[in-house]
Amino acid sequence: MDRQPLNPQVHRVGFRSGTIDELAAQHLVEAEIESERHPGSGHQPLESYVAFARSLPSQFDDHTWIAVESDGTPAGSAACWSNAAGDPRIMQGYVYVRRPWRRRGLGWRLLNAVVDEASAVGRPTLLWSTYDSIASGDAFSRRVGGRVGRVNRTSELVLAGVEWERVESWAAQGPRRAAGCRLEFWDGPLPEHVLDDAARVHALMNTQPHDDLEVGDVNIDAMQAAEVDRHLVESGRRRWTLFVRAKATMLLRLRAKRPDVLCVRTSNAFSNEAMLAINTALGFDIVEVRTEWQGRVAEMREALAR
Numbered sequence: 001m002d003r004q005p006l007n008p009q010v011h012r013v014g015f016r017s018g019t020i021d022e023l024a025a026q027h028l029v030e031a032e033i034e035s036e037r038h039p040g041s042g043h044q045p046l047e048s049y050v051a052f053a054r055s056l057p058s059q060f061d062d063h064t065w066i067a068v069e070s071d072g073t074p075a076g077s078a079a080c081w082s083n084a085a086g087d088p089r090i091m092q093g094y095v096y097v098r099r100p101w102r103r104r105g106l107g108w109r110l111l112n113a114v115v116d117e118a119s120a121v122g123r124p125t126l127l128w129s130t131y132d133s134i135a136s137g138d139a140f141s142r143r144v145g146g147r148v149g150r151v152n153r154t155s156e157l158v159l160a161g162v163e164w165e166r167v168e169s170w171a172a173q174g175p176r177r178a179a180g181c182r183l184e185f186w187d188g189p190l191p192e193h194v195l196d197d198a199a200r201v202h203a204l205m206n207t208q209p210h211d212d213l214e215v216g217d218v219n220i221d222a223m224q225a226a227e228v229d230r231h232l233v234e235s236g237r238r239r240w241t242l243f244v245r246a247k248a249t250m251l252l253r254l255r256a257k258r259p260d261v262l263c264v265r266t267s268n269a270f271s272n273e274a275m276l277a278i279n280t281a282l283g284f285d286i287v288e289v290r291t292e293w294q295g296r297v298a299e300m301r302e303a304l305a306r
């Protein structure tokens with residue numbers, strides 16, 4: 001970009017209630033960060049980004065800022081959100097600055113807005129993520145007093161390279177190894193009569209390793225599970241659910257019904273040995289390392305003021 005960065009101003013904007021212009025600015029910034037994280041892969045179209053924002057489940061209370069030049073050019077964005085179904089101490093967020101505007105204090109100003117909000121609504125801990133492909137996030141997080149809570153690997157399985165005979169044999173062994181279990185498959189939104197089960201399955205996520213992350217559980221009810229479903233559909237996503245699992249069975253179904261799908265992506269903590277064992281056996285390759293950070297809001301405010 002050949003223009004000289006000027007002096008972007010930070011404005012509070014809406015996300016769920018954002019105007020199209022506000023959401024387009026946030027989308028532009030996020031799409032650039034996404035390209036830095038995964039060069040060459042496409043990003044979410046603006047239309048589904050807007051639908052994602054509009055249908056954000058009501059359990060999330062969101063706050064958003066953009067930094068714009070006087071001519072309207074977006075330079076960065078920040079957001080934070082709390083989850084009424086989760087730990088009342090926690091605020092989650094992010095700060096994104098476009099490359100030409102970095103190392104001029106804009107990240108600091110955007111973080112200030114996030115930290116002030118967390119403080120104003122009485123959430124003492126801020127959580128955020130950084131990615132191994134963008135080293136500045138790590139330096140920035142340390143500088144503001146963040147502590148690493150958990151390190152996760154995102155990995156991909158190229159379906160063309162799967163040993164299907166092995167997967168078929170796992171699926172065939174399933175009924176014997178898990179006698180009394182049955183598999184129940186749903187394509188898209190779940191019907192009302194399984195929403196209580198869906199809420200229970202969401203609660204299973206609380207049992208994944210937390211490592212050093214000081215976070216409590218997230219527990220949604222059936223109505224919130226239905227909202228999450230609507231949110232996925234409205235933002236253009238399609239979900240397959242297999243209750244009483246068997247990853248092998250899901251892969252076989254994927255091969256049979258969606259031959260256009262080239263690869264499967266998943267994210268797990270490095271400490272999640274049980275999940276990683278099956279990922280390794282299947283041949284997943286690590287494509288990104290995501291570090292989750294936590295910081296005490298009061299200490300971060302002090303660091304920002306210095």
Ligand SMILES: CC(C)(COP(=O)(O)OP(=O)(O)OC[C@H]1O[C@@H](n2cnc3c(N)ncnc32)[C@H](O)[C@@H]1OP(=O)(O)O)[C@@H](O)C(=O)NCCC(=O)NCCS
Binds near residue numbers: 101105135139
């Ligand atoms: C991390 C990020 C937000 C920093 O934005 P920025 O506007 O460049 O940050 P600032 O100029 O306010 O930097 C504040 C301090 O962070 C540290 N820092 C930021 N980038 C750094 C880098 N590349 N190398 C070393 N230190 C860095 C420095 O201590 C800096 O203070 P200094 O310039 O006085 O030395 C930006 O690089 C970015 O958007 N990265 C991708 C997304 C991301 O990882 N976000 C972080 C958490 S959600």
